[in-house]
Amino acid sequence: MDKFDVVVIGAGPGGSALAYALKAQNKKVAIVEENLWGGTCPNRGCDPKKVILAAVDARRRAQNLVGKGLQSAPVIDWPALIGFEKTFTDPVSDGTKKGLQTAGITVIDGSVKFVDKHTILADQTKVVADKFVIATGARPKLLDVDGKRYFETSTDFLKMTAMPHSITFVGGGYIAFEFAAMASAAGADVHIVHHNDRPLKAFAKADVDRLIAQLEDNGVHFHFGVDISRIENNADGYELVSAQGFSLQTDKVFCTAGRIPNDDTLALDKVGVEFSNRGIKVNDHLQTASENIFALGDVLDKSQPKLTPVSGFEAQYLAELFAGQTQAIQYPAIPTVVYGTPRLAMVGLSVEKAEAQKDNYTIQNLDLTGWFTYHRLNEPLAHATVITSKKTGAVVGASLMSGEADELINYFAMAINRQLTPENLKRTIFAYPTTASDLTYLM
Numbered sequence: 001m002d003k004f005d006v007v008v009i010g011a012g013p014g015g016s017a018l019a020y021a022l023k024a025q026n027k028k029v030a031i032v033e034e035n036l037w038g039g040t041c042p043n044r045g046c047d048p049k050k051v052i053l054a055a056v057d058a059r060r061r062a063q064n065l066v067g068k069g070l071q072s073a074p075v076i077d078w079p080a081l082i083g084f085e086k087t088f089t090d091p092v093s094d095g096t097k098k099g100l101q102t103a104g105i106t107v108i109d110g111s112v113k114f115v116d117k118h119t120i121l122a123d124q125t126k127v128v129a130d131k132f133v134i135a136t137g138a139r140p141k142l143l144d145v146d147g148k149r150y151f152e153t154s155t156d157f158l159k160m161t162a163m164p165h166s167i168t169f170v171g172g173g174y175i176a177f178e179f180a181a182m183a184s185a186a187g188a189d190v191h192i193v194h195h196n197d198r199p200l201k202a203f204a205k206a207d208v209d210r211l212i213a214q215l216e217d218n219g220v221h222f223h224f225g226v227d228i229s230r231i232e233n234n235a236d237g238y239e240l241v242s243a244q245g246f247s248l249q250t251d252k253v254f255c256t257a258g259r260i261p262n263d264d265t266l267a268l269d270k271v272g273v274e275f276s277n278r279g280i281k282v283n284d285h286l287q288t289a290s291e292n293i294f295a296l297g298d299v300l301d302k303s304q305p306k307l308t309p310v311s312g313f314e315a316q317y318l319a320e321l322f323a324g325q326t327q328a329i330q331y332p333a334i335p336t337v338v339y340g341t342p343r344l345a346m347v348g349l350s351v352e353k354a355e356a357q358k359d360n361y362t363i364q365n366l367d368l369t370g371w372f373t374y375h376r377l378n379e380p381l382a383h384a385t386v387i388t389s390k391k392t393g394a395v396v397g398a399s400l401m402s403g404e405a406d407e408l409i410n411y412f413a414m415a416i417n418r419q420l421t422p423e424n425l426k427r428t429i430f431a432y433p434t435t436a437s438d439l440t441y442l443m
């Protein structure tokens, strides 16, 4: 094989976006993938999850309107729903690979290991390049407890063809809250076991407490301050046990205690790239300790949330860097959403940080359940916390909770990144009645 200008390792949303952008600059580009082309998001993450959510949302919306125009809520047919989901995921890998090939990018199947700073092995294939970009993402972390082989992962959940009677998630993060909402809507007895009393710790505590109360109303059981030490397989399924005497019988147990970066299988010690179980260390140009090797996406050790659009943003940055621009990466305010029922979304300055600097910020807490947008849907929980700068009047942060929060948060992201003030907003006409038409009352 000839020498490439750039070889991208990992064909997830980050790696694929970079390969396309570099090809558009007429660079000689190859991309290597060891598993499913397209990576986590479209095969076993965001997209299949959102397909399942369509049915879960339909049931929740109908439930809220029972007695107010609807007689009953539809029942989720889980096997059919997973069948529908498969129509989205099945074509992804081949389609992604073909798309890259058609664009003139060299595609290589194989698991990468570095040989030296300019050479890798993709299985047995030797590939030489000026630059490498590591975009290998992350995989589910399995807690190191006795019987950890009984843990299933988010990938298994999204392929599960029958909903068990009872289901347990160990670790209360994004995945547990989202999947708990789905499993509970599909009729399972759902448990979340969390090691301390502060799940979803990046989100505002008051909102997380509201979300927990809402899930509890829907029948989800929370077990806080429990450190599982053992999983036993018995005739009825699995028993989860802690050293402090906690015991829980369940049909299926999922480990949802975070993800670990795929940086430990690349033989990075051979090329001087610094890495740990938090990810690959890069400077503010996404460059590793080895000057011709860069990294992006979920595999990074970074403070930004590990999300698909963040990987895409970093891919765009590297494409511009390789085209000659020299500025350090500057991230905008990044919206993050827990796609539960309801959604919990935040962007910009956190409520906790604003509360610690009350002289600088105004914090507005709004119960939205009586507002027309939410009242017409009879939503039981709709809330907004909006933070504005006392100095400029501009909105700097928001924490939103409702069935519509995942869409509404994007307007806040735009307002924060464009430094919009209430005065700017008043000069915009939004279609009415929509969630956006509430903005002038929210900011």
Ligand SMILES: Cc1cc2nc3c(=O)[nH]c(=O)nc-3n(C[C@H](O)[C@H](O)[C@H](O)COP(=O)(O)OP(=O)(O)OC[C@H]3O[C@@H](n4cnc5c(N)ncnc54)[C@H](O)[C@@H]3O)c2cc1C
Residues within 6 Å of the ligand: 009, 010, 011, 012, 013, 014, 015, 032, 033, 034, 035, 036, 037, 038, 039, 040, 041, 044, 045, 046, 047, 049, 110, 111, 112, 113, 135, 136, 137, 138, 154, 175, 262, 265, 266, 296, 297, 298, 299, 306, 307, 308, 309, 311, 339
């Ligand atoms: C259940 C779930 C739900 C999610 N929901 C959302 C959501 O709603 N919104 C959102 O923004 N984000 C969501 N995410 C996160 C999102 O999927 C990731 O942030 C995104 O996929 C990261 O993209 P990436 O390109 O950095 O890595 P990945 O998508 O993980 O791609 C990395 C690729 O590298 C390959 N690879 C690894 N090691 C090697 C090797 N040695 N050689 C060759 N190839 C290798 C992998 O096989 C993989 O295909 C979710 C994740 C999960 C698990």
Ligand SMILES: NC(=O)c1ccc[n+]([C@@H]2O[C@H](COP(=O)([O-])OP(=O)(O)OC[C@H]3O[C@@H](n4cnc5c(N)ncnc54)[C@H](O)[C@@H]3O)[C@@H](O)[C@H]2O)c1
Residues within 6 Å of the ligand: 143, 170, 171, 172, 173, 174, 175, 176, 178, 193, 194, 195, 196, 198, 199, 200, 201, 226, 227, 228, 256, 257, 258, 259, 305, 306, 307, 336, 337, 338, 339
């Ligand atoms: N909507 C989204 O954008 C979305 C959805 C799903 C996943 N993701 C991405 O995937 C990542 C992984 O999701 P996740 O939910 O697995 O991880 P997470 O990091 O969101 O949450 C894991 C939780 O497990 C807890 N935990 C750790 N050790 C534990 C133990 N021994 N016992 C019990 N609890 C324990 C942690 O305190 C943490 O709250 C996310 O951080 C995010 O980057 C994003």
